[in-house]
Amino acid sequence: MNSGKDNIVKLPVNISHLDIEIVRGCFLKCRWCPLDKEQPYQFIGLDLFEKIINALHSVNGGYHKIDLFRGGEPFLHPDIKALLSILEAKGFVGKSIIGFFTNGMAVKHEQIKAIMESSLNIEVVFSVDGVGTGESFEYMRTGAKWEIVRKNISLLSEAGKGSVYGARKKIAVSTIIPHQDAVPFSVPKREEIYETFKKEFRPLGVDEFYFRDIHRYNGRVVIEGMPEREIRSGPCCFVKRGGISILVDGRVSTCCGDLNNSLIIGDLSSETLEEIFYGQSLLSIKEKMLKGERSALEICGACDLR
Ligand code: SF4
Ligand code: SF4
Numbered sequence: 001m002n003s004g005k006d007n008i009v010k011l012p013v014n015i016s017h018l019d020i021e022i023v024r025g026c027f028l029k030c031r032w033c034p035l036d037k038e039q040p041y042q043f044i045g046l047d048l049f050e051k052i053i054n055a056l057h058s059v060n061g062g063y064h065k066i067d068l069f070r071g072g073e074p075f076l077h078p079d080i081k082a083l084l085s086i087l088e089a090k091g092f093v094g095k096s097i098i099g100f101f102t103n104g105m106a107v108k109h110e111q112i113k114a115i116m117e118s119s120l121n122i123e124v125v126f127s128v129d130g131v132g133t134g135e136s137f138e139y140m141r142t143g144a145k146w147e148i149v150r151k152n153i154s155l156l157s158e159a160g161k162g163s164v165y166g167a168r169k170k171i172a173v174s175t176i177i178p179h180q181d182a183v184p185f186s187v188p189k190r191e192e193i194y195e196t197f198k199k200e201f202r203p204l205g206v207d208e209f210y211f212r213d214i215h216r217y218n219g220r221v222v223i224e225g226m227p228e229r230e231i232r233s234g235p236c237c238f239v240k241r242g243g244i245s246i247l248v249d250g251r252v253s254t255c256c257g258d259l260n261n262s263l264i265i266g267d268l269s270s271e272t273l274e275e276i277f278y279g280q281s282l283l284s285i286k287e288k289m290l291k292g293e294r295s296a297l298e299i300c301g302a303c304d305l306r
Contacts, residue, residue: 015059015277016242019256020044020052021070022077024248028103028143030129032214034221035071035259042248043077046086048268052246053090055273066092067099070245071259075106081114084122093119101125101174103141104149107156116159116169123170125210126153130175132196136185140178150204157205172208173201179214181225215304229304235289236305244277252276254285257305 025041026033056063068074068083077083087098100115104126115122126149130136134146153171160169175197180187188196190211197209215229238245238255245253250268253261265285266276276282288297295301 014242015056015244015273016063017065017067017238018056018063018243019067019070019245020049021072021246021248022049022068022074022083023072025076026071026073026103027076028073028105028141030103030141030144031139032221032223033071041076044083044248046079046082048250049083050086050090052250052268052273053086053092055268057090058272059274059277063092063096065099066096067101067256069099069101070247070256073103073106074100075102075108075111080111084114084118084120087120088118094121096121097170098122099125101127103127103144104152105144107152109155112156112159115156119168121168121170123172123208124156125172125174126206128173128175128201129178131177131185131187131193132175132200133185136178136183139183139185140176153201153204153206160205170207171205172210173197173206174210174212176212176214179223179226181227182214182223231295231302231304232306233289233292233294235286236294236300236303238305239286239289244273244282254282254300255305257303258299263299 022044023041024039026035026037029037066087074080084098092098098120100122102124115124127141128137128149129140137146137149138144153173157171160171175193177190177193178187194209194211201209213229214223214226236255238257243255245256245258246268247253247261251261251264252266252268252273254263254265265281266279268276271279285297285300288294289300
């Protein structure tokens with residue numbers, strides 16, 4: 001094994017944030033989504049999922065957050081309950097926050113039940129891009145319906161009320177704020193948008209709000225009208241927080257920003273997670289970023305994620 005563990009002194013030496021792609025594919029056609037919709041849908045198998053979760057024990061990670069998505073719509077998976085049961089059985093109760101990031105259109109009753117009955121700490125983040133209005137949301141998320149997403153948020157929050165495990169569950173909404181030059185509606189100041197979101201979603205039981213500026217991923221998304229965003233030279237957010245991203249077929253990428261898998265750094269069918277996380281591919285990316293040479297990296301050099 002080529003171990004670079006000792007060289008990475010300024011970055012987390014263990015995995016602290018992990019994405020597992022449980023579904024590849026999505027039925028929406030959001031503006032500016034880079035996910036390749038031509039590929040067939042894929043769902044993670046329970047055997048591979050269990051193998052991944054077992055592998056986590058071999059890397060002494062903090063695993064503060066394990067996100068069960070990586071682009072695509074996680075609630076299309078046919079057996080969310082079984083995935084959560086594997087995490088429970090493998091000792092992740094109270095150890096990690098299990099995250100779902102959903103477009104909010106496909107949440108089913110049995111999935112809500114599985115989440116609410118699980119003893120895991122779970123955060124469900126509904127993606128409601130825009131400025132807190134149905135008009136802006138439906139413009140950015142082509143095919144999604146504001147009222148359906150609001151209803152599904154309410155259903156989840158209602159199901160949590162009075163439940164024994166309700167306190168372990170968190171509901172959040174996340175928005176990507178568009179650039180004014182790229183949309184036909186008005187984009188207010190961030191503080192005003194925040195107030196609109198609070199008014200709209202607090203009564204539905206939302207605990208947390210996440211705001212991000214729109215970005216072009218690794219240069220693959222064209223957003224007409226929007227000025228270029230600065231591409232930083234140093235480590236990006238994924239590298240800084242010790243992240244890694246496992247695909248639905250067991251291959252491993254650096255981050256969930258690499259939605260079409262251009263940055264494959266390993267494959268769990270032939271390597272261990274430890275070999276991949278401390279291996280040469282990820283090590284050289286980290287070294288370049290630490291030296292302020294992100295621009296020398298083929299994919300990361302065009303990435304405007306911070
Ligand atoms: S919900 Fe997510 S994956 Fe689906 S089209 Fe929209 S941005 Fe892409
Ligand atoms: S800079 Fe590279 S590793 Fe970081 S988010 Fe962008 S594509 Fe991913």
